Amino acid sequence: MPPGMGHGQMPGGAAAGQPLSTGNYEFGPHEAASIDTAGKRSRLWGVASIVVGLLSIVGLLGLLGLLITKGGGKATPIIAVLVAAFPVAVVQLGTGYFYFAAGGRLQQVNATQGADVEHLMQGLKKLSYAFRVEVFITVASLVLGFIGGLLVFLLK
Numbered sequence: 001m002p003p004g005m006g007h008g009q010m011p012g013g014a015a016a017g018q019p020l021s022t023g024n025y026e027f028g029p030h031e032a033a034s035i036d037t038a039g040k041r042s043r044l045w046g047v048a049s050i051v052v053g054l055l056s057i058v059g060l061l062g063l064l065g066l067l068i069t070k071g072g073g074k075a076t077p078i079i080a081v082l083v084a085a086f087p088v089a090v091v092q093l094g095t096g097y098f099y100f101a102a103g104g105r106l107q108q109v110n111a112t113q114g115a116d117v118e119h120l121m122q123g124l125k126k127l128s129y130a131f132r133v134e135v136f137i138t139v140a141s142l143v144l145g146f147i148g149g150l151l152v153f154l155l156k
Helices: 029-070 072-111 117-153
Strands: none
Touching: 029 072, 029 117, 072 117
8 A cells, every 4th residue: 555545545536435437546567567468368268258159049949940950859858958057158158258358457557657546447347247147047048947857857
């Protein structure tokens, strides 16, 4: 914490909970490099998640179409699994955006002057949102997949 900064105060003089855009705090070169590396890795994971999400959606839709047209009644359990997996693929695509955007904000810490804390906080906010969405959709997909699978076997 910089000298003269009280508890609950953010660098640049902004009190906790207030916008940080007026702050002038700059991280040192080592801190900025670490944050930049985290930003690069977040962006890389974002791109990977988007690619996996797109490929999964295309693959799931292709398999679903094939099973519906050629699978007959024996494919019903597999169709239920594919339908349950679809939200997970969509989440990969959606959270990829948030990881990519968070990485960009984190990289701004190293690329700009005078708004390091604002960029860091915005990057962390986007990461937090991506984590929350992933957890919610993963749990929802598991529950829906279980219910869908159970219904398929009960309705046979």
